[in-house]
Every structure is written in C-alpha cells, then in structure tokens.
Amino acid sequence: MIELVIDKRIRDLGGGFEVGRVLPFARRRMIGPFIFFDQMGPLDLAPGIPDRLDVRPHPHIGLSTVTYLFSGALTHRDSLGFHQEIRPGEVNWMVAGSGITHSERLEYARAHGAHMHGIQAWVALPVEHEETAPAFYHHEGADLQEWQDAGLRGRLIAGAADSLAAGVPTHSPLFYQHLEMEPGARHLVTMAYPERAVYVASGQAEVAGQVLNAGQMAVLTPASAADIQALEPSIIMVLGGEPVGERFMFWNFVSSSKERLEQAKEDWRQQRMKLPVGDDLEFIPLPEDKPAGTGASK
Template sequence: MTLNLLIERRMHDLGGGFTVGRLLPHARRRMVGPFVFFDHMGPLDVQAGADASLDIRPHPHIGLSTVTYLYSGSITHRDSLGSHQEIFPGEVNWMTAGRGITHSERLDAARAQGAIMHGVQAWVALPRENEDMAPAFFHHQGPGELPEFQEDGVTGRLIAGTLDGARAQVQTHSPLFYLHWNMAAGARRGLSAEHPERAIYVAVGQVEVGGQPLAAGQMMVLEPGQAVLVTAQAPSTVMLMGGEPIGERYMFWNFVSSSKDKIEQASEAWRAQRMPLPPEDNQEFIPLPERRKRV
C-alpha cells in the first residue's frame, strides 16, 4: 500500500489557553473529500469557576457545515437561527451555514462544574450548488440516528454519511463518511475503499495502518482504491473521514467558498455588522481579521 501523506497536528491557542491541534487545511493537502478543516480540541482540564476567556464567541460562517463531536465535557451551542443546544459526548451538532450563519460555542457547564474538555471539530465544504442554501441546524444522538457497532475489541459510531451499508441520519450534501472508533490494544479492523478520498486520525493511543505506525496527533491520508487494516498498538481513539472531492475551495477566517467574491461579500457584511448574532448571545462582536492569508 502506498501512503499519500502523513500530517502532524499544529498547535493553536484559540484564546485563554484553549489549545487545539490543527490538521486540515494543510499546505500539502487542503481537503480530504469535502472535509476542509479538522481541529483536535484538548484535552483541557477546565476548573469550576473558570472565566469566559475559554469560550468561542459569536462568529460567522458561509459555504460549509460544521460538526462538533466530543469525547468528554460539554459545549453550549447558540446560533442566529435561535438554536440553543447542549452537546454531550457521542452526540452530533451539525450546523449548515449555507449563505450565512453566526454561532457561539461556550463552556457553560464546564465553567460552572468543571470538566475535561476533549473532542474534535470538522468543517465540511458544501457543493457549489448548495453554497447559497438557507442555513440550518440539527442535533443527533443515539444509535437510531448514528449507527453503532461493537465487536472484536472495537466500538464504533458512524457520525455522518455512509459506509459499508450503514447510513447516519445526518443530512449531508455530498458523498462522505465520518466515523469514530474506540479500539482495545491488539484490536484490528478494516477500512474499505468505498470512498475515493480517506484519512485516519489518531486522537489517543497508537495504531498501525497497513503496517505503518500512526501515533496520537497524526493524520494519514490514504491513496484511493485499496482497503486498509488498522491495528491498535495501545488503547486508541481513532477518527476516520473522507468522501468524494468537491473541487477547490477558498478560505478566509471562518468563510469557505468556491468563489473569492462570495468571501469578500461575507467579509464586508460581517465588518459592517449586517450578519445577525445569536439572539441569546449578541453582546460581543469579534472584528474581522485584517490579515488575509490563505491557510
């Protein structure tokens, strides 16, 4: 098996000491299928009484869906549609920005009670024909919506998309899969070649992929057309993702689009404060960054 690329996470402080490891976009691999952004959050020990500097304040998006997925802790989501949803481990917050949405993600419960915050956030770029769709928000939980399995030392949950005959109830807009495995030491499981672009990320532990080592904080992007065998060398938390490519996307700040003009329009709308904030969280405004750098 030929491996396309090994990506090491790059550490970023989102503010107040909330550190994430960024995998996508990467200079040599900007997307995997429609996945255009992937951050590993924490683990972070939030003490009861912590101040709000750890919160993700209201900010805008266009042209993508965001998916927040936790291993521990909880996050309070509020958005400009009026959604107010607490997300807990194993649940899925799927927010489709379309032509524009704003939201915040605050650590309300963690700051009140204390918690270990640990999880991932991904952005899924929308196909060109859906980039201007109306924004929407959905919350999913339980095996009826997110198919689960447990066998041979592996427990799994299909977070979104389709794989090997299973389908999550999350509304997506292009062919993709997003999968969570917990693997006991020595457990083995195959990943099929169903989707043309695929990547494997180790959040905790260490695995081998087709005999190649993959440690915590590393993402392996696979060549298409070959199934691979994943073997856990230690108890491991593994995320698997991919799908059909959807074409080049431009990114600036929290905006993703196939059109530079749409990003400029969204930037001006945010700068002029024409994008509504969440009705329950509208007392803060983050200025548009002035530095325009493709990341």
C-alpha cells in the first residue's frame, strides 16, 4: 500500500541549473536514513556552457552524499584531495562526517555537450557516526551488484536487498536500487526495512496498484507488500532503510543537534573549512550571508 505520493518541486542550484527536489518534504522529511533526494535533469547541455552552471565549492557535515548518473558526467573535487569524474552507472559516495567541502562541475559537458540525468541523495549518519572522519569512495559500474529478470535490469547502488550486498561502506541498515524496466516488467519491493519508497525517474509505472508518473515518489506503508509494474520504458529508484532519528537541516548541513548546525554555519562563515584541493579560488557563501541573487548549492 501507498502512504503518500510526493511530487518533485523545481529548485535552482544557482546559475540556472535546475533540479527536481523530492526530499525533504513537509509531510515526510526522511525515508529511513535518506534525508535528501534530488533529480538532476533530464537536461541537454551544449558545448561551451557557462561556469555559472557549476556547483561551486560548498560544505557538508553529518551525512553521506550519493551521486548517481543515468547519463552525462560530473567532475568531483573535495577537501581530501580526491578528483573524480563520475559517469553513468558509477557511484560517488562521500562521507561528510565532521566536515568536508566539495565541488561538482560540468567539465565534460562544457567540452563536449551532454544529456545530464541523474540523482543525488543524502543519507543521514547515525548519531554515533555524525562526527566520523570524512571519506570518499568511488565505485565503477563493474563493482556494483546487478541482476536481470524478464524485461528488467537491476543494480544495487548501496546497502543490502534481495540477497545482494553492495560494496559501498554504509553506517546504518539501508538499501538503494536502480531498475531499468521494459513495459510489463515487474519487481516486488523488499519488505526487509520499515521505511521504503519508490521513485519514477522516467517513464510510468504502477506501484501497489497506483499509477505513478515521472517525478513522483510513492512512500510505502510499513510492512505492506508492494509490486512495481512498468507501463512504459522506465527508470525506477527504490530506497529505504532503518530510521536514524530526528535530524535538523540547514543548507548543506545535517545534524541531530541544532547547536552543531550553528557551529558549522560559523565555521563556514569564518572560512575555517578547507576548500577542495585544486578548486579553492571561489566558494558558495552561507545563504544568510550571500549577496542577493547568488545561488546556494542545495
């Protein structure tokens, strides 16, 4: 059964690069530990696009970011010194923990043009790991567990589900799947977790008897069986996990403590956080401090 359907809302990351924001939502802040869910594109970018479309250096605490592309490419740089091009079917898993900064630039699209389409999600860290040391992991497509069924190709991005376990290190029980489904293909959502959701990134599908269009997320009723059937060629994301408790959120900061958010704000305001290695000539100001018209990253 479906508890709630959430429609994506358009948000500008700054400079005119728009995304579809799904989580957080007023009536449902989190799905398991997933506290943020944005769809990038689909968007066609021509060669020579302006730098203002890039997501300039910005900070995070208390979470892991998960970047996953269906098409296009992004260039990641962070304060740990990692410089990584992410391509379709690969996973960038960045643990912010006590604090990290990074940038996401459209360098490939600027040089060659690109059809950009993907998802960025944030996973809140459990309280005992909120201040863990920051880390970065990149997994090539060949590293990810895949399976096939009639008209379906599935990939496990993170966590464990349906007798598969991903290699990405996580800090709490969760699952995150990418399904490519042909019309008529079916998939039964795992019931191993108390909180689960299904998102239609493209196409159209029937979920637990209800039709969902592209840009809609169905939050499933706990302990209820839910079947997905594609009604046309579709890209479906399935996610969920164990709750980690209430979280507070300001801009790119997530924490179980409001005081910790204030500290993070002051650290960024006073430029006490190291900028990405090789990308330290600019940054996104704290939203309350930025001049009118300057975009925030999230």
